Amino acid sequence: GMYTVLENPLLSVWARYLDAFNVKYPDKKTTIMEILTRKLGDKKMASMLSAATTKATTTNIATRLESDLVNKWLANGRSVEQRLRSALSSYGNFGILQKSTCQRLALIRKYYRY
Numbered sequence: 001g002m003y004t005v006l007e008n009p010l011l012s013v014w015a016r017y018l019d020a021f022n023v024k025y026p027d028k029k030t031t032i033m034e035i036l037t038r039k040l041g042d043k044k045m046a047s048m049l050s051a052a053t054t055k056a057t058t059t060n061i062a063t064r065l066e067s068d069l070v071n072k073w074l075a076n077g078r079s080v081e082q083r084l085r086s087a088l089s090s091y092g093n094f095g096i097l098q099k100s101t102c103q104r105l106a107l108i109r110k111y112y113r114y
Contacts, residue, residue, distance in 0.1 A: 005036070006058040006065075033068040045069060 005011065021028045037045045046069060052062035107109060 006052055006061050011061070031068060033072065034064045036065070037069065037072070041067070043063075 011032070018030065018032060026034075040048070046066070049062045049066040049069065052058040053066060055062075
């Protein structure tokens with residue numbers, strides 16, 4: 001799962017490889033977030049990153065990747081409404097209506113800050 005990927009010590013090796021790749025091939029530039037999102041999709045990626053931000057061993061990288069994901073949405077012209085709908089729908093069976101008002105407001109604030 002996402003924790004396994006984000007906790008893997010080889011992630012930093014992969015990041016360095018992508019940095020070198022992006023310098024050598026600027027026309028094919030990519031990021032870890034883009035690769036994982038292509039594999040998992042926006043909804044699953046947003047859900048997994050949200051969960052990973054709560055774990056001490058993955059919070060830093062998950063927060064950075066989550067920020068990259070939201071910036072990708074913005075760059076692709078997705079509206080705030082689309083981003084919120086995607087992020088909020090990633091809570092699956094729990095449903096956003098079952099979340100407390102405080103939790104809903106925190107999620108909205110999180111995605112509006114970008």
